[in-house]
């Protein structure tokens with residue numbers, strides 16, 4: 001079992017751990033349902049790690065991130081010349097992950113046309129690349145996840161019935177964080193340790209902040225809690241986050257990022273460059289705004305980009321720059337913003 005799931009001490013998550021243990025060894029498709037940020041990907045990885053495919057790859061494709069044709073090519077690959085930008089042949093994820101585990105995230109967003117092709121590969125283990133005829137065989141354990149009610153989508157004829165039953169061989173529903181609040185303190189402790197290490201800043205969460213955290217409903221679930229912990233460490237104080245969450249609890253207006261919240265990270269003993277302060281303030285303000293909007297739309301990036309009036313590429317860049325992305329995004333080439341800052345200025349590391 002992964003370390004992350006060991007943290008989940010509630011009875012509800014313990015039941016899920018038992019399910020994972022049962023289902024991992026069997027090579028069946030698993031459908032993970034649950035709100036955004038509850039840990040569907042964490043569970044998918046745990047299934048892979050406990051399965052006989054552990055020494056093979058685990059790959060994830062977000063079905064909501066790409067329009068239909070690009071998604072088809074991402075999943076199944078394409079032949080050279082299959083479309084305008086297809087300069088060379090490219091294998092898809094189904095080929096790359098052969099003998100491993102493939103997580104299809106946000107499966108509810110997969111266009112109807114592609115659903116037929118997906119059904120085919122699930123039934124027969126074969127497919128052909130876009131623009132090609134050669135039959136390619138693949139042996140993939142599929143895990144699908146969604147925050148949509150797939151059954152309702154099926155009843156509304158947005159999701160093929162045959163595909164639904166093919167995916168739904170074994171279903172795991174992961175409860176929202178507000179239904180397992182007892183995990184909050186342990187999770188906060190875990191994230192604080194993680195970010196303290198990552199940003200080289202130590203900070204504790206006072207008992208009254210923890211009380212507010214225990215009361216709050218966390219619509220963005222564990223991801224929102226993780227972001228709150230990150231902001232506490234980055235800001236060097238729990239005060240701002242405490243006030244924001246408390247304001248949401250009280251239903252009152254949310255406080256904007258105040259100048260004091262920003263300068264709280266500046267040590268008066270040190271040289272202060274106004275440019276640095278402005279840059280950090282702008283980034284903190286953006287981080288707060290982006291985080292809030294993302295939480296509000298349950299991390300639907302397309303919606304968030306529209307609300308923020310930026311294109312989705314810019315939003316993705318900002319998510320990474322603000323360190324709000326998922327573990328997967330951070331594992332890529334993106335440097336952690338605080339560390340990047342530290343390298344540049346050579347003195348941030350001492351601030352708290």
Ligand SMILES: Nc1ncnc2c1ncn2[C@@H]1O[C@H](COP(=O)(O)OP(=O)(O)O)[C@@H](O)[C@H]1O
Pocket residue numbers: 004005007008034035036037038039040041042043187190222223226326327
């Ligand atoms: N039990 C857990 N322990 C530690 N971190 C967790 C746990 N569950 C979720 N997370 C973290 O919360 C974030 C969201 O989890 P994720 O699996 O991506 O959710 P989902 O796929 O349901 O949107 C990730 O950064 C993940 O590492």
Ligand SMILES: [Mg+2]
Pocket residue numbers: 037040041105
């Ligand atoms: Mg996810």
